[in-house]
Amino acid sequence: SQTIHQWPATLVQPVGSPLSLECTVEGTSNPNLYWYRQAAGRGLQLLFYSVGIGQISSEVPQNLSASRPQDRQFILSSKKLLLSDSGFYLCAWSVVRGKEQYFGPGTRLTVT
């Protein structure tokens, strides 16, 4: 069966510090991968998605970036965090040409 992991589970970082969040999927090959952000009390905002290694599409301009160095690994990064980057970050995967997405447990990021 497929599983999706995210780490860390929680993170507190000062403004201006770098960020690296990791997401890995097990039990499937060549998945579509997604990064979402959920601000407090808000819905889901799609940040990035990837249909293959090295293929990243950005949905919104921001100081975040994403990379996919391996087939089942998706990384969200920032060189300098802003207060507005605080939120709950969710990674998700879907089967290529499939429709439903499966979500990881999320990372709670607090920028202080």
Added chain:
Amino acid sequence: AQSVTQPDIHITVSEGASLELRCNYSYGATPYLFWYVQSPGQGLQLLLKYFSGDTLVQGIKGFEAEFKRSQSSFNLRKPSVHWSDAAEYFCAVESYNTDKLIFGTGTRLQVFP
């Protein structure tokens, strides 16, 4: 452009009461539709999905949803709510010809004993 509307931001029900959460979508053809549930501090869990065929779909945890093309709706129902159903519920529709989903803003369900 496709869109999803969940008109109820917050719903409160008593345990054992029936539940219906509303979802309306905008789409040019027969859409792929989904309902997800999110407990506090956790990821989203897929409750059910509709692709085609029978318009009444059954999901996990005793939930069902009915696709009504004439009303562009995909409402989620449960005949008897349990306290553990308290969570946020998201409706989603596929973004046509892409691998992305469009999510509604969510409905927060509170359950009173």
